[in-house]
Amino acid sequence: MRLLAIDTALANCAAAVLDNDAGSACFEACAEEIGRGHAERLMDMIGEVMAETSTPFSSLDRVAVTIGPGSFTGMRVGLAVARGFGLVLGKPVVGITTLAAIARSAAPGDAGAPLLVALTGKGDEVYCQQFDASGAPAGQAGVLTFADLAANLPEGIRLAGSAAEKVAGECGIPTDRILSRRGFPCIRDVAELGMTADPARSSPSPLYLRPPDATPQTKGRIERQ
Structure with missing residues (x-):
């Protein structure tokens, strides 16, 4: 191919x-x-x-x-x-x-603890997804705050991505569990x-994890008849 x-x-x-x-x-x-x-x-x-x-x-x-x-x-x-x-x-x-592409590179393939790929988001949010040690998805991609992560991350989790350092600091994870800081x-x-990838399941459609910051203007709008 x-x-x-x-x-x-x-x-x-x-x-x-x-x-x-x-x-x-x-x-x-x-x-x-x-x-x-x-x-x-x-x-x-x-x-x-x-x-x-x-x-x-x-x-x-x-x-x-x-x-x-x-x-x-x-x-x-x-x-x-x-x-x-x-x-x-x-x-x-x-x-x-x-997230999947970063996981593929960072996953250690050692059958150990899972990997969280975390990218810097807005404010205290991170765009993230868990993968197993081989890089296969172990959950859905989503947007979480540092507080959410601290309350829900499994023991021994390893980190990758541009937000890995911040996640480690906010969640009390040792920095030696950061496998990659690639953004x-x-x-x-x-x-x-x-x-x-299966073309039937891997659509070339944008993955939006949060709504846009801008919203349509309503003030002064003329209603269509």
Whole structure:
């Protein structure tokens, strides 16, 4: 299978081509931690990895894209590009959460205590999800406060993600249980998860864990008849 992977959900902007066929196996990635401006950089990165691997778009079997949690603007950029390729090429597009991709990299695979991937949210909130030691989901992604986490985390829990340090401090967890402080996934992990994702269950739809801060204006609205 030959796959194009895209990540624009957080501070990183990345694209990669992964081919796991025995006769043509390759991996090529382009990534840059830019914070903003994903729309200006993404297409150049895609062009670079496609050219470096001599991959025509018509030979792609699927596209994988990060769906969040993350920046609203960044997610929309990646999703729009991925869906566009999928539509034009007639190929499946699969959505990969940033939490799952970070877990894949950080999970120790030792059959020990579970892993909590925690990303910095608004105020005292964190976007988080528990995974087992192999990186498989052990619960649903959600938004929790530090107080919620302190009351509900299992004994021995290990941590990863941009909020790992804060979670450890707020919840009294030893810092030696922090396995990673990465604030965004590695594009290789996004690509690997995209290879095995079921298109029927991995929709390329944004993962919103909290409602938007802005609400529609109602004052002065003229009602439609």
